[in-house]
Amino acid sequence: MTTTTTAPRRETSNPLTAGQLPAWGPWALLGVAVLIGAAVSGLVAGASGTDFSIVSTVVIGYVIYLVAITVVSQLIEGGRKATDRLVTGVVVGAFALALVPLVSLIVTVVINGAARFDMTFFTWTMRNIVGEGGGVLHAIIGTLLVTLWAAIISVPVGIFTAIYLVEYGKGALSKAITFFVDVMTGIPSIVAGLFAYALFALFAGEGVRSGFGGAVALSLLMIPTVVRSTEEMLKLVPNDLREASLALGVPKWLTIAKVVLPTALAGIVTGVTLAIARVIGETAPLLIIAGFTTNMNYNVFDGRMMTLPVFAYNQYVSPGVQEQAYFDRAWTAALVLILIVMVLNVAARLIAHFFAPKAGR
Amino acid sequence: MSKRIEVNDLDVYYGSFKAVEGVSVEIEPRSVTAFIGPSGCGKSTVLRTLNRMHEVIAGAWVDGEVLLDGANLYGPGVDPVNVRRQIGMVFQRPNPFPTMSIRENVLAGVLLNNRRMSRSDQDDLVERSLRGANLWNEVKDRLNIPGSGLSGGQQQRLCIARAIAVSPDVLLMDEPCSALDPISTLAIEDLIEELKQEYTIVIVTHNMQQASRVSDKTAFFNIAGTGKPGKLIEFGETTKMFSNPSVQATEDYVSGRFG
Numbered sequence: 001m002t003t004t005t006t007a008p009r010r011e012t013s014n015p016l017t018a019g020q021l022p023a024w025g026p027w028a029l030l031g032v033a034v035l036i037g038a039a040v041s042g043l044v045a046g047a048s049g050t051d052f053s054i055v056s057t058v059v060i061g062y063v064i065y066l067v068a069i070t071v072v073s074q075l076i077e078g079g080r081k082a083t084d085r086l087v088t089g090v091v092v093g094a095f096a097l098a099l100v101p102l103v104s105l106i107v108t109v110v111i112n113g114a115a116r117f118d119m120t121f122f123t124w125t126m127r128n129i130v131g132e133g134g135g136v137l138h139a140i141i142g143t144l145l146v147t148l149w150a151a152i153i154s155v156p157v158g159i160f161t162a163i164y165l166v167e168y169g170k171g172a173l174s175k176a177i178t179f180f181v182d183v184m185t186g187i188p189s190i191v192a193g194l195f196a197y198a199l200f201a202l203f204a205g206e207g208v209r210s211g212f213g214g215a216v217a218l219s220l221l222m223i224p225t226v227v228r229s230t231e232e233m234l235k236l237v238p239n240d241l242r243e244a245s246l247a248l249g250v251p252k253w254l255t256i257a258k259v260v261l262p263t264a265l266a267g268i269v270t271g272v273t274l275a276i277a278r279v280i281g282e283t284a285p286l287l288i289i290a291g292f293t294t295n296m297n298y299n300v301f302d303g304r305m306m307t308l309p310v311f312a313y314n315q316y317v318s319p320g321v322q323e324q325a326y327f328d329r330a331w332t333a334a335l336v337l338i339l340i341v342m343v344l345n346v347a348a349r350l351i352a353h354f355f356a357p358k359a360g361r
Numbered sequence: 362m363s364k365r366i367e368v369n370d371l372d373v374y375y376g377s378f379k380a381v382e383g384v385s386v387e388i389e390p391r392s393v394t395a396f397i398g399p400s401g402c403g404k405s406t407v408l409r410t411l412n413r414m415h416e417v418i419a420g421a422w423v424d425g426e427v428l429l430d431g432a433n434l435y436g437p438g439v440d441p442v443n444v445r446r447q448i449g450m451v452f453q454r455p456n457p458f459p460t461m462s463i464r465e466n467v468l469a470g471v472l473l474n475n476r477r478m479s480r481s482d483q484d485d486l487v488e489r490s491l492r493g494a495n496l497w498n499e500v501k502d503r504l505n506i507p508g509s510g511l512s513g514g515q516q517q518r519l520c521i522a523r524a525i526a527v528s529p530d531v532l533l534m535d536e537p538c539s540a541l542d543p544i545s546t547l548a549i550e551d552l553i554e555e556l557k558q559e560y561t562i563v564i565v566t567h568n569m570q571q572a573s574r575v576s577d578k579t580a581f582f583n584i585a586g587t588g589k590p591g592k593l594i595e596f597g598e599t600t601k602m603f604s605n606p607s608v609q610a611t612e613d614y615v616s617g618r619f620g
Binding site: 170238240241242243244245246247248249250251254255258259262263265 | 417442443444449456470472473475520
């Protein structure tokens with residue numbers, strides 16, 4: 001039976017198949033295109049006496065590839081596949097282009113920051129340090145404390161605002177809140193810093209500096225982000241669940257506290273972490289209200305407090321006699337800041353993973 | 362415990378739109394009453410007014426009275442939360458709480474209300490409710506897995522277990538089988554037959570065979586046209602409604618001539 005049914009199939013061609021490029025085809029085309037690009041760039045470099053340019057090689061190669069793959073695919077595979085190959089090429093190109101600054105930034109920071117990535121850097125402050133040595137312990141502690149306080153202020157405010165908007169708010173008040181939250185999203189960070197300074201100057205007089213003031217400034221930037229993301233997450237909770245709970249005779253506030261919030265918890269935690277990541281790198285407001293210092297300060301309510309972004313800025317703008325030592329410290333501070341944000345993001349992922357509603361069997 | 366429901370001249374609104382007009386029915390204790398009618402005629406809306414779930418939707422309100430053993434649900438000072446504790450509801454789509462296990466889902470009425478209950482009482486309640494919903498034998502070995510891990514039919518029976526765990530007087534079911542296969546539907550219909558011994562049951566269904574199988578009385582709703590309010594056309598014994606209805610529209614609908 002098998003032989004009789006398969007035999008004719010081998011002889012007659014399947015009407016559903018069409019011409020197809022082999023899997024290695026696009027790659028071969030890409031290789032040839034880049035070689036042509038390299039040749040053209042080499043010729044131009046040789047003729048004009050300039051250096052060989054990798055950028056022009058890539059750009060010329062990319063354009064040649066796009067044209068070639070479209071033409072070849074059109075001839076062999078037909079119009080629909082040709083369009084598909086062209087658009088695939090454009091999309092991948094856009095993706096690679098977007099990655100260039102990101103990768104370049106990470107590579108630069110890691111290379112430059114590695115110089116001072118040592119124990120001294122994490123265990124010393126800058127007290128009495130001129131030139132080489134010193135560390136950023138005071139700035140790490142400062143950044144963590146200021147951000148912690150900013151989170152303590154903005155997370156409850158943000159989450160309760162979002163709960164009001166989604167669960168209770170209707171009419172003019174809720175529209176006004178939504179509008180002002182949108183406006184707050186656009187506040188320049190320097191304005192938040194000036195506001196915090198003006199606010200604290202009212203109580204403590206001119207020239208006031210404190211970590212808590214920085215936290216207030218950061219919370220102005222953080223609240224709208226927390227409100228927005230929490231609002232979106234609460235809206236994602238199916239109405240079925242609220243109704244199921246209400247129909248059991250559960251009051252509305254308990255429904256929100258014990259059904260809606262736990263269901264949305266993973267998303268809310270992710271949103272809060274992203275909001276923290278957004279403000280932890282803020283420099284301008286902290287420069288005004290938290291100031292800078294070379295000493296350790298554990299008290300957010302009194303005195304100047306160093307933070308990592310301000311530290312990096314400060315080291316870069318006003319280097320001392322041994323410039324390189326200051327630049328190295330600035331780069332390493334930037335690297336540490338990136339690492340902190342990364343750890344926060346990983347932590348958010350883990351929390352989201354463990355709290356997410358499971359559909360196991 | 363099972364109570365009588367009396368609806369007197371009820372008008373139901375969404376904002377300024379009158380969705381249902383002039384409904385009056387009497388629902389006897391320990392009976393099954395089916396609401397049938399074409400889509401959009403307001404049967405689910407009327408069902409939701411029976412435990413004040415209608416007003417959960419923004420802008421929704423009612424005019425008229427619903428009496429539960431003589432007490433008006435819409436009287437002044439009535440707490441909707443208390444009403445809902447006595448009149449349970451099962452929804453069209455199975456909706457177990459995704460963050461809770463099977464056991465916690467059954468206990469949801471207790472746990473969510475912060476009521477204290479000893480561990481052994483909880484175990485009793487879980488077993489009694491799950492047995493009541495014909496689900497005990499299928500899940501007794503895995504009470505701690507998430508409720509969303511069950512099949513659709515099992516989830517719906519879990520929702521029924523959750524509703525009867527708070528021991529309501531009345532059980533409202535809003536198309537409980539419309540998302541289920543025939544086997545699960547049969548399981549739920551058998552269950553309704555058993556629950557009838559203890560509860561007053563009102564069921565909304567699109568399936569006329571189901572209405573004729575499970576219900577003692579049937580209410581037929583119809584709508585004159587889009588934008589017009591739905592109306593109760595006829596209410597009577599199920600056998601009479603399906604064999605010899607007194608209104609022509611009912612006969613047309615149950616015989617499949619429209620809808």
